[in-house]
Amino acid sequence: MSNREVRSDEQLRQGLEALLRAEHGDPFALLGPQVDEQGMVVRTLQPGALQVELVAAETGASLGMLEQQDHSGLFSLRLPELVDYLYRISWPDAVQETEDPYAFSSQLGEMDIYLFSEGKHRELGNSFGAQLVEVGGVKGVRFSVWAPNARRVSVVGQFNSWDGRRHPMRLHPSAGVWELFIPRLGPGEVYKYEILGSHGVLPLRADPLALATELPPATGSVVAAELAFDWQDDAWMQRRTSAPATASALSIYELHAGSWRHGPSTEEGEEFHVLNWQELGEQLIPYVLDLGFSHIELLPIMEHPFGGSWGYQPLSQFAPTARYGSPHDFAAFVDACHQAGLGVILDWVPAHFPNDAHGLAMFDGTALYEYAHPFEGYHQDWNTCIFNLGRNEVHGFMLASALHWLRTYHIDGLRVDAVASMLYRDYSRKADEWIPNQHGGRENLEAIDFLRHLNEVVASEVPGAMVIAEESTAWPGVSRPSREGGLGFDFKWNMGWMHDSLSYMAEDPLHRQHHHHQLTFGLLYAFSEHFILPISHDEVVHGKRSLLDKMPGDHWQKLANLRLYFSFMWTHPGKKLLFMGCEFGQWREWNHDAELDWYLLQYGEHQGVHGLLRDLNGLYRNEPALHRYDDREAGFEWLIGDDQANSVFAWLRKGESDDPPVLVVHNFTPTPRLSYRVGVPCGGNWQVLINSDAEQYSGSNAGSRGPLASEMVASHGKDQSLVLDLPPLATLVLRP
Template identity: 50%
Template sequence: MLIDELNNAKLTKPFEVLGLQPNYGGEGFVLRAWLPGAKEVAVWSLKGDKEIVKLDCTSPDGLFEKVLPDVKEPFHYKFKVKYPDAVVDIIDPYQFRDEAFYGLSTMYETPSNIYKTLGAQIIEVEIDGVKVKGTKFAVYAPSATCVSLIGDFNFWDGRRHPMARSLLGHWVLFVPGLGVGQRYKFEIKDPHGNRLPHKSDPVGFYHEQYPSFASIISDQSSYKWHDDAWIKSQLNNKLTRPISIYEVHLASWRRKEDGSSLSYRELADELVKYVKDMGYTHIEMLPVMEHPFSGSWGYQPTGLFAPTSRFGGIDDFKYLVDTCHQNNIGVILDWVPAHFPTDAHGLARFDGTPLYEYEDPRRGWHPDWNSLIYDFGRDTVRNFLIASALIWLDYYHVDGLRVDAVASMLYWDYSRKAGEWIPNVNGGNINYEAVSFLKWFNEEVYKKFPQAMTIAEESTAFTGVSRPTYTGGLGFGFKWNMGWMHDSLDYMSQDPFFRKYHHGEMSFSMIYAYNENFILSISHDEVTHGKHSLLYKMPGDEWQQAANLRSYLGFQYAHPGKKLNFMGTEFAQSSEWNHDSQLEWWLLQFDKHRGMQNLVRDLNKLYVNEPLLWKNDYDPSAFKWLDVNDAEHSIFAALRTDPETHEEIIAVSNFTPVPYVAYRLGVPRPGVYSIILNTDDKKYWGSGYKIGPEKLAASNISWQGQYHSVVLDLPPLATVFIKRVSE
């Protein structure tokens, strides 16, 4: 019976039962309303504000109806509902069938239609000259037997707003009067009719924190951007531009006196000002997508379309991005399409079935992170994920996405033992579905947002990660060079006496440096989970640790490839990163840490102002080792050139605590050379060891494969940058 379906929230076709329906077997129409708790319901015209009729109560549970034999065609109306303690005007949502279903037929023509159609979309319709504003809800749950909209507006009662199912498996409803700030969720019954835990909106733009995790209606059109000039300026080749990235975890960068995190707008003031002063070109934020557990750092997201509400609203986040752009700082976000958590309010078995995840745990369960793996072979999942990427570039104006854990997506046997994974159709370990997905993702991003960049965190030797899809590559713009990071940090952790036995670790990266468009990344992963801070990875006493780190950062900036360093590196934080507190800003009262900060600021300044250090990062003819075999002295000398102008910068690193007196360095041209940066300078808390005369005159003595050479004294544990300044 109808009343049983209504009372048990099992009504599946509300538009065929509620609202104004043809009076089958009689004349006119039947107007039916389901309003639990109501005592009296009067029907008023939507326009003209006059009472038309009172409905009869046909069930004390809240069913009201009236036969209208004289009505010849449908009309629009509202209810005046009398409750025991109030009289409320309600515009009946069940007279807006067309509005509820609008847009679904073209949803999958492009992934961006998903965030423009699903979720909670604020719309305004004009009926009989009356503008009706409300929110259109749509959620994909094809295996659900019924779905209800619940929220504060209906006392979280799944009986009151049953949704209608589309042929594609979406459940929809347009509710007049609901607007910004209203909390909502979906009450879903699985294929067997069992009620699932209340679900947050998978395409929701804003969500509350624990314990409710409720979704909140938000207006994506309200923020007014001021970054047109920046967006236009980014239509360039990122490979030939300077990119120095400051990786930051917003919650723990800096905190207030009470221990709480800064808001988006506070970060727009303090973080942006700091990053600009330090000379970085980009900020990369650990995932800001909504996530239930702070300890995941954002890498277990449940709200892929929503900036976390921990720091403010969606307009506040946009203000942060806008402020970055107005200060000529790009914004990169970490994005996690590899896996998702099992939280009951999230995507896990969303409609009672594995709607988003692979069903077989040998493919759908990630043993490292105790999370579920997206089914990359399902079109609806692929569209959902790509839509979640595009919205950040579209609505939030971010400049790039760094895709997390790409290796775990590419290989079926990632972190699995024999028997724990299922081979592909050819018997191998490559996930062809993930490969196809990643290619499509990159094609969609660069087609719709050519000013953007995509970056892969991929730790294996998979071929063509940052090569175009039309050549067989995955299509990423860049790839993190995790091999360089691992080898170079292993080298630097050695006692200088033993570094000669590990000499090849510092040069090995150049063997494969041009296989991909690499970013030299020293990320958050290297300073947590018992790995120590970068400073304390370095051997020696207090001075030597700092000197080692200074020389290492100098080596990084001299090496081909874009740069990334995690927050705290720039002032040599001594403790391992702790996401529950702020960086150790108090260390800046000491010369050692203030000197390191001065060095990184100057390295960024040198890097940005010297095109030789970035213009030809991916051109093999623009780099040459001058001295790469002197393992006994742990010295490396490299030449960065411009093949067109033939200008050059030379970088020499001495990775021992012993000065090298009268070191002869080959140079390509005659003239006068000058030291343009020395990591051992006293202003960086270095020793101030005298290199030699301020100007180094080149002699005609051939050396290191060059026709000319200069002589200088190399400081201990230092990297020195040298440039020709005159003929």
């Protein structure tokens, strides 16, 4: 079918001149089969071609040579009637045969365009960007990109010598979406978009909806092969919906995929190689399972230009980074985790994005994905742009990104980064550097609406998937349902607990009696949210020192304090998250360019920390009292919270009526507390399940051990009690 008619010779002349200048916004009005006053003409723009021949699609017979206009690369041929044809293009070094992109009608559905404009398209990753399609028996790639304020958009790549004149796109004015089907392209093609803005051609842009990318520092988008992965994790996917995560023993190992462990060098002059997804799975999965963690959490693996951002400044919200392999390789990694019984959580960043020239900032020459005003659209702390989530298209783009990871890659949860920065318009800003909302308040109403919508949609459409907030303020109801006025997250990181407990641990034990409240305060609000207790990557970088090195005292005391802290954390209400390297007591800060200091595991003291953490995870998993009521006051009872003089704390953890209670006693001083009486809820013998000072953990092997008989002596509001020897800088965990 021919394209629309050009009404006059003058319009045609002006249009062709604009086309040659790469300034025409409607290439389908001039290129391909056209009807004019003289009949039918076929026109193509092929700069640099020696000649172009028209051949019959079915027979290959020549229909004639196209005539070039003034060596411009613009070729045309008049035909008595329209037939199916191909171009046979002679280049200086090759002959190319292809269908005419401008002979195809629009391949983007009206419903796709409508849903995109409304911000309601849930499957953008399968509809927009670069999609492998077949049209009338012709295989190729349909490209589509949102750039409503562009004057012209072209797809460029090696396939057209990066020449923006060769493949200008069709505009759908109602949505600001540009589209083009290019025949005979396939997986692996590198491409970008050349955009003509109001002030000229912009730097080449990567595709915001690319499903694959080049390996950084290259910045091109890549046409992805269809992810026809044969998933084998049905049992896992069904099992994760059978019980609420809030009642499970959720224990998360957080890691940066590129620096967990390195492989031997594979190239001359190379010190090491970064593990790919297959190698990582082969080594990581058994390691994490042996330690007893239930999930891993990966720092963002969405493609990002700067490795030093650890993934927290991503540009490709739909593409796994090429650093560790292909999208298929990543799917295989997740599948392997699930088959082994290990969940996978991804860090995800809907708050902001970097301003790299090939990225989203001023995408079509205007503030498209970001707010236009710097008081709203520029993040001073990170030198990044802030997503304008109040815009339908951006809201829908980020919502579709979240669903893409959860559905396409079977991800078990998203940890949403920097939620606090999204909630407040004045976040990290001076009084005169922010713009109030429509009601004059400091809340970012658009971001709040997005977060609530995100959590509602995930809960409805991806049962069993978790959404976790990294939220560092006292915003109420972060993990309460939106119908109750909350934000609807499944969990919230307990940043207050983290700051208070680490501050307490850094104190010399002699002075801890004056900071007693830093450990008791967290229990005042521990059940106001569904909390995760996080010791994350942020606590072991930028001069904060490693977790072990934060601990006071000499060498022995630092290790004892670390074992005590882990025991405190694993018996405290709240799910657990620990960053890699902490589990064996790494001395130095995390360095994203180097692997963890695995050599430390040859030393008994580090094996002791490692072994204790394994046993704590086992205890946490096997004792329902330690996890079933993590978010309820009924699951916790203070026994001793006021012994500042001795820096001793004791509590009971409880589950269902038939779950044995667990008694936990901490001694935060290096002084053994002998014959220390603690009330217990029932009589009989009590078994020591964990002594963090035990010899097997490289401790001093002090403290009570073996079955302990209760005495009919009232203490701490209980009719019976135990007399314990509390080891120095250690925890005792007991059960009747």
